[in-house]
Amino acid sequence: MHRGTHHPLMMINGELTVVLRTHSNLDMDLIRLIKRHYIANPLTYVYLFYDLMYYPEVTEFYLNINGSDITGFVLIWHAAWGPRRGCSSVHIYGSVDGVEGLIPTDECLEVHMVASSEITGAVIKRLGEMGPVKHRRFLTMACWGSVFRDYRNPLIGARRLSIDDAVDLARVKAEQGTPLDPGEVILRLASPHWHYYGAFVNGELASIATTYLKLPEVWVIGDVYTRARYRGIGAGKAVTAAVTKDALTSGAMAMLHVDEDNEPAVRVYRRIGYRVVRVEDWLASSPS
Structure with missing residues (x-):
């Protein structure tokens, strides 16, 4: 051809x-x-x-x-x-x-x-x-309108972050162990492709998630992280539900990847409505 x-x-x-x-x-x-x-x-x-x-x-x-x-x-x-x-x-x-x-x-x-x-x-x-190779298996999970189950908690507010949240996002990323310089934080918050969301407890940013790839048919969600002292109260579930709902409202599906051994995260995503669509081998390597 x-x-x-x-x-x-x-x-x-x-x-x-x-x-x-x-x-x-x-x-x-x-x-x-x-x-x-x-x-x-x-x-x-x-x-x-x-x-x-x-x-x-x-x-x-x-x-x-x-x-x-x-x-x-x-x-x-x-x-x-x-x-x-x-x-x-x-x-x-x-x-x-x-x-x-x-x-x-x-x-x-x-x-x-x-x-x-x-x-x-x-x-x-x-x-x-x-050099050494790290080998893990990840689940690719997807959610669409007919299976989505929203999550609301009166003690947790979830929304898309803005430039005004730059300091809080930088603080959470540093705590996560993946720090970003101030310019990168601003770039991501202003980007049409990256949309960061946050879950707030008593006005403090407790959990984050982002779309790092957005197309009309599918949003890919990642960088889901909940600060240690807020785990177990539904903050991660709230922020993932918020970004997923916006994806579905736009007419797209939502997709994410999760380590198959991360059972707490898999349970959260399933409760929101995510379904496993494939299993992937993920390899990481650096030259010796």
Whole structure:
């Protein structure tokens, strides 16, 4: 389908592999193909579509295409700013032969995988050649209007944060162990993509959550954190319900990721209405 374009092409096991390292190689045929898959299955293709649309200068990807269907992809996003500057996030989905040779080996990595045990094993082996590998399994959970159950507690107020909450957010992030400099705090609170929410107890910021990716079809929620002295009273549940409700009100689904061993968090999300849609292998590695 894409012969004669600018894309480097390879035939692997009868499938066409399109290799794209920069957005400059992306033509309308591929944009339409990726968008079609995203619209049909936003929970699977949201990161691929979002990064190509908003961060093409730091994104590269590899597609396996069979006819007019994407059967697998590797998405590599190189962080050029923020706390993870110099690191990369890699998403691997489906059938991608030789994937271990596509992964960068000279920087810290987070790899998110939904692939066969053979592919996962090959990636773990490759990362192990770089240094120690941390391997965890995460649940991807989603919520939509028909299953959402709102949560209200008269002792807890939850709302979207604003620039006026910058000092409180910075304090909570420092307590969390992921401090942000003042400029980054302001940038996130003012961003059209990042929307931080907070749950307040007696006027004090007790819990936070954010959307770090927003599209009309899906919001991705993360950075859910409750300060130690406010745990167990529903603050995390309140703030997650608040951001989820806004996502659903906008017409989108809500999606989040949680360590499958974090049973308290999984219970909270289930009570709000979240359902498990897939299980992912998450790998972390840094060069020795």
